[in-house]
Amino acid sequence: MKPEDYTTDEMMTISAARMLRNGAVCFVGIGLPSTAANLARLTHAPDAVLIYESGPIGAKPPVLPLSIGDGNLAETADTVVSTPEIFRYWLQGGRVDVGFLGAAQLDRFANINTTVIGDYRKPKIRLPGAGGAPEISSSAKEVLIIVKQSERSFVEKLDFITSVGFLSGGDSRARAGIPGKGPAAVITDLCILQPEPERCELIVSSIHPGISRELIQKKTGWKIRFSDRCEQTDMPSASELEVLRELKKRTAIAHGCAESEA
Amino acid sequence: MAEWISLSEAIAGNVHDGDCLALEGFTHLIPFAAGHEIIRQRKRNLSLVRMTPDLIYDQMIGAGCASKLTFSWGGNPGVGSLHRFRDAVEQDWPGPLALEERSHSDLANAYVAGAANLPFAVFRGYTGSDLVRFNSQIRTIRCPFTGEELAATPSVRPDVTVIHAQKADRKGNVLLWGILGVQKEAVLAAKRSIVTVEERVENLDAPPNACVLPGWTVDAVCLVPRGATPSYAHGYYDRDNAFYRRWDSISRDRDAFRAWLQQHVLDTGDFSEYLRVVSESNRQMAAS
Numbered sequence: 001m002k003p004e005d006y007t008t009d010e011m012m013t014i015s016a017a018r019m020l021r022n023g024a025v026c027f028v029g030i031g032l033p034s035t036a037a038n039l040a041r042l043t044h045a046p047d048a049v050l051i052y053e054s055g056p057i058g059a060k061p062p063v064l065p066l067s068i069g070d071g072n073l074a075e076t077a078d079t080v081v082s083t084p085e086i087f088r089y090w091l092q093g094g095r096v097d098v099g100f101l102g103a104a105q106l107d108r109f110a111n112i113n114t115t116v117i118g119d120y121r122k123p124k125i126r127l128p129g130a131g132g133a134p135e136i137s138s139s140a141k142e143v144l145i146i147v148k149q150s151e152r153s154f155v156e157k158l159d160f161i162t163s164v165g166f167l168s169g170g171d172s173r174a175r176a177g178i179p180g181k182g183p184a185a186v187i188t189d190l191c192i193l194q195p196e197p198e199r200c201e202l203i204v205s206s207i208h209p210g211i212s213r214e215l216i217q218k219k220t221g222w223k224i225r226f227s228d229r230c231e232q233t234d235m236p237s238a239s240e241l242e243v244l245r246e247l248k249k250r251t252a253i254a255h256g257c258a259e260s261e262a
Numbered sequence: 263m264a265e266w267i268s269l270s271e272a273i274a275g276n277v278h279d280g281d282c283l284a285l286e287g288f289t290h291l292i293p294f295a296a297g298h299e300i301i302r303q304r305k306r307n308l309s310l311v312r313m314t315p316d317l318i319y320d321q322m323i324g325a326g327c328a329s330k331l332t333f334s335w336g337g338n339p340g341v342g343s344l345h346r347f348r349d350a351v352e353q354d355w356p357g358p359l360a361l362e363e364r365s366h367s368d369l370a371n372a373y374v375a376g377a378a379n380l381p382f383a384v385f386r387g388y389t390g391s392d393l394v395r396f397n398s399q400i401r402t403i404r405c406p407f408t409g410e411e412l413a414a415t416p417s418v419r420p421d422v423t424v425i426h427a428q429k430a431d432r433k434g435n436v437l438l439w440g441i442l443g444v445q446k447e448a449v450l451a452a453k454r455s456i457v458t459v460e461e462r463v464e465n466l467d468a469p470p471n472a473c474v475l476p477g478w479t480v481d482a483v484c485l486v487p488r489g490a491t492p493s494y495a496h497g498y499y500d501r502d503n504a505f506y507r508r509w510d511s512i513s514r515d516r517d518a519f520r521a522w523l524q525q526h527v528l529d530t531g532d533f534s535e536y537l538r539v540v541s542e543s544n545r546q547m548a549a550s
Contacts, residue, residue: 080441087366087385088371091367139386
């Protein structure tokens with residue numbers, strides 16, 4: 001396997017999937033998190049329990065859902081409950097091990113913006129908003145974030161904090177009384193970032209093959225730091241790539257669209 | 263007590279200008295036919311509530327029906343932006359739209375509180391989020407037993423809730439299944455409710471714990487087959503994903519949107535005519 005045999009998006013999805021341990025109860029966001037969580041389920045984590053906010057618990061969709069409430073989630077779930085029950089009994093109830101989220105913008109303390117670019121009252125770009133993320137990021141025992149890295153997404157200062165990571169770092173999250181431990185890792189198309197002990201600032205813990213430190217810095221809006229024990233991410237295995245590509249292909253056929261859209 | 267009437271009568275009789283209105287359905291069973299009828303009857307100044315505005319509110323906002331939106335996630339699922347919603351927020355077109363922005367957990371809890379006849383919802387949430395800074399309705403309350411500070415938000419009590427369901431019987435008892443979202447809570451929280459259904463049946467044949475809304479909790483039941491398309495009705499038809507993608511280009515441009523709305527909604531008499539016109543448009547798109 002060589003870096004030219006796979007795309008950086010595939011590397012991102014595969015390295016995110018690897019972070020989900022078998023048996024974990026995972027609250028899944030739509031899009032990249034859903035792709036990674038299902039890849040994990042189809043490879044090393046067959047017993048991962050996928051919960052979607054629309055109500056399915058233990059969903060095993062044969063193709064990736066286009067929306068958070070596709071019928072195949074309900075058909076393959078262990079049970080389907082109402083949306084209030086999902087948030088009240090299952091998330092707030094403390095039964096979710098991992099919240100798997102995406103982001104439009106993120107800062108060095110892994111706080112997330114999915115609300116607006118620019119001023120809230122007169123936004124340059126109005127983004128979709130919070131959805132379930134504020135409570136997923138606070139109530140899940142830990143959080144994984146998957147996002148493409150660029151100077152526009154990794155910013156020095158967020159225009160809006162929609163969902164919290166480590167607030168202003170240090171013990172500020174715990175002091176605010178937020179139950180979950182917060183982000184365990186941010187997985188991008190370039191690297192894996194993890195919170196530094198105590199300060200809780202994101203530092204690069206693993207660099208994907210073929211990616212330079214210079215490129216990571218160029219695509220980060222703050223002065224990025226690298227762990228002393230920074231590793232190289234294992235390349236995708238042939239089987240990881242095959243399962244991911246088959247999943248994307250099945251999805252494209254099912255939704256009648258190009259694979260790039262699936 | 264539920265009355266079987268036409269959708270146009272149900273909207274005319276129950277939805278008034280200035281009402282607070284919730285059309286619910288979480289991706290599944292979105293009441294598109296009812297939304298179109300509200301546009302056709304040119305209802306104005308509505309205060310809309312919905313967790314995920316989706317295409318239905320994008321259409322109603324673009325058509326000028328709404329002056330306020332209470333919501334928690336405003337995107338085109340799996341596609342991208344809701345362009346009419348964005349145009350209203352960013353450019354005040356076709357008019358200003360006041361936002362009351364909340365989270366899913368908040369709105370789900372607020373519908374439960376509404377159904378339970380409570381003035382507010384209490385839950386663990388929002389800590390550290392800037393939503394609190396821009397929505398003065400998001401407040402906190404201290405637990406009288408433990409001292410823990412919790413989020414408190416007003417319950418949702420719509421004047422009218424509209425949902426779509428699979429079946430209803432002669433007496434208007436309604437059965438829905440699959441992804442249920444907040445529909446039951448939204449109906450029970452509202453002063454009046456309208457349910458459109460795929461089928462009218464003699465007997466619901468519902469198992470004991472099924473999600474059934476007794477006919478006496480519903481004001482109007484309307485037979486509207488395919489009334490949730492382009493969303494889906496579990497057991498009846500699939501989501502029209504191609505239309506959700508096409509909506510991106512239809513809605514991106516004001517004139518294209520207006521032309522679409524005129525041809526498909528304003529110039530059609532009811533939802534069955536809309537379905538004929540839209541399938542003709544789809545056929546032409548496929549041929550071109």
